[in-house]
Amino acid sequence: MSKRSRAPAMRDVARLAGVAPMTVSRALSGHPSVRAETRKVVVRAANKLGYVHNFMASALLRRGSKLIALVVPNVSNSVFAETIHGLEEVLSVEGYTLTIGHSGYSKDEEERLVRTLLGYGPDGVVLTGLTHTRATRSLLTRAGVPIVETWNIGSKPIDMAVGFSNFDAAFQATEFLIRRGQKLLAYAGGTQTDNDRTQAREAGFRAAVAKAGLEVREDWVSTMPMELSSGVELARRFAEMNRKPDALFAASDVIASGFILECNRLGVRVPGDIAVTGFDDAPLAEVIEPQLSTVHVPQREIGRLSASLILRRLAGEQHVPTVHDVGFRIVSRASA
Amino acid sequence: MSKRSRAPAMRDVARLAGVAPMTVSRALSGHPSVRAETRKVVVRAANKLGYVHNFMASALLRRGSKLIALVVPNVSNSVFAETIHGLEEVLSVEGYTLTIGHSGYSKDEEERLVRTLLGYGPDGVVLTGLTHTRATRSLLTRAGVPIVETWNIGSKPIDMAVGFSNFDAAFQATEFLIRRGQKLLAYAGGTQTDNDRTQAREAGFRAAVAKAGLEVREDWVSTMPMELSSGVELARRFAEMNRKPDALFAASDVIASGFILECNRLGVRVPGDIAVTGFDDAPLAEVIEPQLSTVHVPQREIGRLSASLILRRLAGEQHVPTVHDVGFRIVSRASA
DNA sequence: TTGTAGGCGTTATCAG
DNA sequence: CTGATAACGCCTACAA
Numbered sequence: 001m002s003k004r005s006r007a008p009a010m011r012d013v014a015r016l017a018g019v020a021p022m023t024v025s026r027a028l029s030g031h032p033s034v035r036a037e038t039r040k041v042v043v044r045a046a047n048k049l050g051y052v053h054n055f056m057a058s059a060l061l062r063r064g065s066k067l068i069a070l071v072v073p074n075v076s077n078s079v080f081a082e083t084i085h086g087l088e089e090v091l092s093v094e095g096y097t098l099t100i101g102h103s104g105y106s107k108d109e110e111e112r113l114v115r116t117l118l119g120y121g122p123d124g125v126v127l128t129g130l131t132h133t134r135a136t137r138s139l140l141t142r143a144g145v146p147i148v149e150t151w152n153i154g155s156k157p158i159d160m161a162v163g164f165s166n167f168d169a170a171f172q173a174t175e176f177l178i179r180r181g182q183k184l185l186a187y188a189g190g191t192q193t194d195n196d197r198t199q200a201r202e203a204g205f206r207a208a209v210a211k212a213g214l215e216v217r218e219d220w221v222s223t224m225p226m227e228l229s230s231g232v233e234l235a236r237r238f239a240e241m242n243r244k245p246d247a248l249f250a251a252s253d254v255i256a257s258g259f260i261l262e263c264n265r266l267g268v269r270v271p272g273d274i275a276v277t278g279f280d281d282a283p284l285a286e287v288i289e290p291q292l293s294t295v296h297v298p299q300r301e302i303g304r305l306s307a308s309l310i311l312r313r314l315a316g317e318q319h320v321p322t323v324h325d326v327g328f329r330i331v332s333r334a335s336a
Numbered sequence: 337m338s339k340r341s342r343a344p345a346m347r348d349v350a351r352l353a354g355v356a357p358m359t360v361s362r363a364l365s366g367h368p369s370v371r372a373e374t375r376k377v378v379v380r381a382a383n384k385l386g387y388v389h390n391f392m393a394s395a396l397l398r399r400g401s402k403l404i405a406l407v408v409p410n411v412s413n414s415v416f417a418e419t420i421h422g423l424e425e426v427l428s429v430e431g432y433t434l435t436i437g438h439s440g441y442s443k444d445e446e447e448r449l450v451r452t453l454l455g456y457g458p459d460g461v462v463l464t465g466l467t468h469t470r471a472t473r474s475l476l477t478r479a480g481v482p483i484v485e486t487w488n489i490g491s492k493p494i495d496m497a498v499g500f501s502n503f504d505a506a507f508q509a510t511e512f513l514i515r516r517g518q519k520l521l522a523y524a525g526g527t528q529t530d531n532d533r534t535q536a537r538e539a540g541f542r543a544a545v546a547k548a549g550l551e552v553r554e555d556w557v558s559t560m561p562m563e564l565s566s567g568v569e570l571a572r573r574f575a576e577m578n579r580k581p582d583a584l585f586a587a588s589d590v591i592a593s594g595f596i597l598e599c600n601r602l603g604v605r606v607p608g609d610i611a612v613t614g615f616d617d618a619p620l621a622e623v624i625e626p627q628l629s630t631v632h633v634p635q636r637e638i639g640r641l642s643a644s645l646i647l648r649r650l651a652g653e654q655h656v657p658t659v660h661d662v663g664f665r666i667v668s669r670a671s672a
Numbered sequence: 673t674t675g676t677a678g679g680c681g682t683t684a685t686c687a688g
Numbered sequence: 689c690t691g692a693t694a695a696c697g698c699c700t701a702c703a704a
Contacts, residue, residue: 009681020691055455056682059392060696076417085412098436102424119391179622228623261623287564288598345697356675393697396680
């Protein structure tokens, strides 16, 4: 155990098995032209030595690194965590591993990350959103591997896109509130910077309000971190206003939930005094009291589907459709 | 853009810059012995071609892959998401990238993953928990890179450990309930299989109950997925019992929160009818009504610290302590 | 300060 | 069915 030499390589397995390294390569990768007998000897030798396949060498030959690069804005946001889970679920079965970077909602940071991740010769790349720097797009195009942009659709993707129309979803969620008779609409969304999903949601909100002939009061529109505390703060702010909204569309269940919990505490009735609609359909949405009306989004499915599109491409399939709309669903519960 | 050839390599940059590949290597890696003039020419050529450094080739030379391998039980569990965030935060600054695998709480799957991840020649490995298969331990020991086991301390680590005593934390949380005068204690924890953290927490609970001369009723002890719905189900189950507990220690805030929300719905008063203590100090804990007493754990700090220990080791520091107790804190709020 | 030779571990290709 | 050779992109060691 004190031998701090190098890990056993194919040549070591080959020596022990009494064959050439090439035969080991074939035997271990399941090449059909290896005699069953030979294969057995090789496998036994490999196990005995604790041989671990070196992906870096294969990657160098551009024969597939079995790596998929992923860039998300924020690893600890639960919606992306679900998407990562979905990706992992499908990819790990085929022996792929994820390399992850988080951009912190910055397109420049995303560019830096993509550059770094491409240095590992990934067999595919998964990004969040549709807007990127020119350099990012160009790097990815040249990489010549399948690229999937997730969580939004609308503009032309670099290669493939898996998501839904954030604009339409927000538009319909807002119309849902308006149909209930609410006229004084407030909006709370995540930070706008470099975030096309949030931008589309706010645009959808504004469009629905305008279509109904209503007005958007700018002091009822807030962008804040997607955290429970943001919702809490918002509820307090509304409580102090003279003119209060009668409905809130929060572009995140987390914000909406914080808002409802604080309303309960302040004695503001939901939906009596203010109706609330969220976004994402987080687990909390159907457990909170009152249950939260929201936009259901197949978070994990986005990951699963992205993974399988990449796998299909890598398997040589030619006609993989480029834009996948996974849809959304307005979920009507007690809060609105 | 339709040229599907290969990505530019050093030799291409060299050709364009009119120097040898070796000079490109030195110029780009900031080697001091390169003339400023030459460096400028090289950098310009590299940018022009969109050169991306190939980490796989450097890794092959055993010069460091700039990759850190991470194995977590579950990517979408928010406590691990926070730890991943902490790791990323520190590692990305130094140009490291994470490769991630999820074991689904299976030690055999963990072994498979470690084997795969080691194939990328990571410069460090981060695991969750202290129990692993023999083969896992042996693979990691032989790898000769810094290893950190996280989220628990107690037994001897493979190399380094960053965490806290789950036993002590659960013990103290239970004593906290007992000091309040509760005598009929229930426990709800995550799945036991291959999970030393959960096992230690249950053991801590039992030890505290025994120490107080009380008894553990086995029908009040449940292991269930760490989800809100588990807490909801538990509240319903208790409501139908003839003999009910007067306190619940849930080894997860998620379960505790689901429990409280359902109690509110059922008209069961917290803490009047049943006191509740959670674990983790999730954001929801201080927003829920009543606010949740819990065990605060520095989730993100576990990631940050693990990362910096690895970096210190890689920087050649010899005397990096092997066991880091990040501690915990009993947080007293309204629910108990 | 810059260049040349060789090899890291694997696999495509061609020979046997 | 198995083996020898060369090459993937980079960097250490040595030379100029």
